[in-house]
Amino acid sequence: MSQPQEIYISLISHTNVGKTSMTRTLLRKDVGEVRDEPHVTTKNEAYLFLESADARLFLWDTPGFGDIRKVLERVKREGGATAWLRHHLVDRLTQRALFCSVEALKHIRADADLVIYLVNGAENPEFAGYPHLEMELLSYFKKDVLIVVNQVSHDLDSDTKSENRLYRDKWVQNWKTFMQRFPFVVDVIPLDAHHPIPKMERKLLESFSSYVKEEKRAACRSLVRETLEQQRYEQQHCTEAAWRVLTFACHQAQPPSEDEKGDFEKMQRDLSQQMSVFTQTLMKTCRMSMADQAVLKTELADLENRQNLISEKKAGLWSGLLTGAISGLTADIMSGGLSFGGGALLGGLSGWLAAYYGSKGVNQLFKQGKKDLKWSNAFLVELTMSLSALYLRVLHHGRARGVIYFSEQKETEYWFSKLLARKDEISELIDSMVYSTDCEESRRRFESLFRDLPNIF
Structure with missing residues (x-):
C-alpha cells in the first residue's frame, strides 16, 4: 500500500501580523502561542490540516520576518543563490530577528509546495517599507506565493459599517495593486483570522489545488474536494x-x-x-x-x-x-x-x-x-x-x-x-x-x- 502524498503549505509573514492566529482559525485548533509582540514564534511548526486516504496536507507556521536586509544583500552577492542558507547559523539570543527570518527561509527553500504570505490589510504596502524587501527576497526562491490579506473583518458598529467596508475594500485593492509587480504572486485573497468569511475560506482551499507544485496538484485536488464535501x-x-x-x-x-x-x-x-x-x-x-x-x-x-x-x-x-x-x-x-x-x-x-x-x-x-x-x-x-x-x-x-x-x-x-x-x-x-x-x-x-x-x- 502506497504512502499518502504529503503537501506542504508554508504560512509566512512579517513578524506580528497574525500567522499563528490564522493557523488556529484555519485548523480550528488552539495551536502555537499568540501574544501581541514580535517574534513569538521562533521555530517552524507543521500541523496536519487536511487528510484523506491518498494525501495529507500540512500547514506550516513559521517565524516572522524581521529585518531581512542582511539576508537579501547576501543573496544578491551570491548571484541569487540560496543554498548557503542550509548551513547558515545565527545566534538566537543576540540576533533574534535575523534568526527567525533565516529559519523561515530555510523551510521555504527546502519544503514549501506553496507559500502563503500573510499581510496586514490596514497597512498601505507602498509606505510600510518591509513588503518591498520581503517580496524581493521571495523572488529568489522560485516558489508560487498566495497573498492572504488579514485584518479586514466586518464592522459591528451600525453607524459606520458602510464607511468602514469601503475602507476595507480599498485596503484589499491596495495590496492587489501592489502585488501585480511580482509575477510569482498567483492570487490575493482577503481572509480575517478573527472574523473569517466561509466563502473566502473555501476559495483559499480551492486555490491550493491550482497552485501547489504541478506533481502534487492531482492529489491536492482530490483532497480539497473531499474536504469541501465534508463541509457540506x-x-x-x-x-x-x-x-x-x-x-x-x-x-x-x-x-x-x-x-x-x-x-x-x-x-x-x-x-x-x-x-x-x-x-x-x-x-x-x-x-x-x-x-x-x-x-x-x-x-x-x-x-x-x-x-x-x-x-x-x-x-x-x-x-x-x-x-x-x-x-x-x-x-x-x-x-x-x-x-x-x-x-x-x-x-x-x-x-x-x-x-x-x-x-x-x-x-x-x-x-x-x-x-x-x-x-x-x-x-x-x-x-x-x-x-x-x-x-x-x-x-x-x-x-x-x-x-x-x-x-x-x-x-x-x-x-x-x-x-x-x-x-x-x-x-x-x-x-x-x-x-x-x-x-x-x-x-x-x-x-x-x-x-x-x-x-x-
Whole structure:
C-alpha cells in the first residue's frame, strides 16, 4: 500500500501580523502561542490540516520576518543563490530577528509546495517599507506565493459599517495593486483570522489545488474536494439541527391551567432544552467552544394573575431581567380570545437579543377556553432569524478569538440585523409550516434558506 502524498503549505509573514492566529482559525485548533509582540514564534511548526486516504496536507507556521536586509544583500552577492542558507547559523539570543527570518527561509527553500504570505490589510504596502524587501527576497526562491490579506473583518458598529467596508475594500485593492509587480504572486485573497468569511475560506482551499507544485496538484485536488464535501455534510447537519428546533416550536401545545405562570415556564423550559441541543450541535460540528451555557433565567412576577397586556415599558424591564432573548407564546390567534400578558425568552443563550426585544416589548399570550397555548407566527419568524443569526455568528467566529461568549450580544444582533432583509421570505416559510399540510415542501424551503446563509454573507 502506497504512502499518502504529503503537501506542504508554508504560512509566512512579517513578524506580528497574525500567522499563528490564522493557523488556529484555519485548523480550528488552539495551536502555537499568540501574544501581541514580535517574534513569538521562533521555530517552524507543521500541523496536519487536511487528510484523506491518498494525501495529507500540512500547514506550516513559521517565524516572522524581521529585518531581512542582511539576508537579501547576501543573496544578491551570491548571484541569487540560496543554498548557503542550509548551513547558515545565527545566534538566537543576540540576533533574534535575523534568526527567525533565516529559519523561515530555510523551510521555504527546502519544503514549501506553496507559500502563503500573510499581510496586514490596514497597512498601505507602498509606505510600510518591509513588503518591498520581503517580496524581493521571495523572488529568489522560485516558489508560487498566495497573498492572504488579514485584518479586514466586518464592522459591528451600525453607524459606520458602510464607511468602514469601503475602507476595507480599498485596503484589499491596495495590496492587489501592489502585488501585480511580482509575477510569482498567483492570487490575493482577503481572509480575517478573527472574523473569517466561509466563502473566502473555501476559495483559499480551492486555490491550493491550482497552485501547489504541478506533481502534487492531482492529489491536492482530490483532497480539497473531499474536504469541501465534508463541509457540506457539516452544514447539512447544522441545518437539520435548526429545523428540529423550529418544528418543535411549531408543534408545541400546552393545555392552559389555572397556573398561567407554570404553563408559560414549561413551554419556555422545553424549548430552552431544544435550543441548548442546537447550540451544542453547532459547537461540536464547527469545532468551537462556548464560555457560557444555554441558561434560562425567568422573572414572571409581572404576568401573575394578569388579564391585560403589560406595557412596553414593563415588558422592556422584564425582558432585561432575562438572559434569554425572544418571546411570543400565544393561543391559536385565529380563535380570538382575551390576552393576559406575555413575555418571552428563548434558549437562554446568555442574553441573545435582550436589548432588541426589550425595546420592542414582548409578544402577547392569548387564551380562550381550553384552547392550547402555542407560539405565535411572529415569534416563530423571530426564532428562525435567531437560529440563523446564531449559526452565522459561529461560522464567522475565528478560532483565533478563543471561546464564544453568547452573553456578549452585539455580534448576534449584528447578524440578526443582516437577516432583516429576508424577513418576508421567512414569514412566508412560517405560514407554510403552520397552515400547510405539505411538511416536505416547508422543510425544503427552510433547508434552502439556511444552506444559502454561508454563501450570502
